[in-house]
Amino acid sequence: MASDVRLIAQSFDAGAELAAFTEAAAEAGGIASFLGQVRSGGGVEVLELRHYEPLTLPGMRDLAAAAERRWPLLGLLMIHRVGVMLPGDPIVLVAAAARHRRDAFAAAEFAMDHLKSESWFWKREKAGGVWSWIEPREVDFEDKRRWA
């Protein structure tokens, strides 16, 4: 199985990506996916994600490999945005295809929990015209620890 891991600087069509992934995973009995997007409301005008080239994509590839070792997957898709995003823009899309649903659910959740708390991204948001850096929340670390 080949995982598809991408770090991209432009907006993407999550629906089209998921449709293509589904079509390629015809032997899967189930596909679990998660789409994270910039939420509207709450006063956030712009969100920006930074990365560090030597670490970020290699780290995502390692994460995909860890998920593949842990569950019998028929496909794994991981797309993460960097750059400037507006409310409603997709940030991250993860999809896992497996013969059985539990493996697909678990692999997608594992990937998301690690992307949130461990992958090399830094997020800042602009509200009321003022930028501020977002620090990880304790719950993000707790989510990751479930997989230890």
Place this chain on the structure above:
Amino acid sequence: MPLKLVFIGRLEDIAGEGERQVAAAASLDQLLDGLESDLAAALRGDRVRLAINGRIVADGNAIVLEDGDELAFLPPVSGG
């Protein structure tokens, strides 16, 4: 050849720039001592990780710096 420093996230705001070239230094401590004191204090924060030439180092005090090295200072991550 000088060293290249990379500041990410809030560290970039404190440094006032994302990258900086500095003269070669014998140790990390010596390098940090040559920076503005508020920046040096932030870089010494216990939640700041250090990568040298794209690899995370566990103990910055144990490193030997070489000409042309890229040192990236990485605050806590927040992805997704």
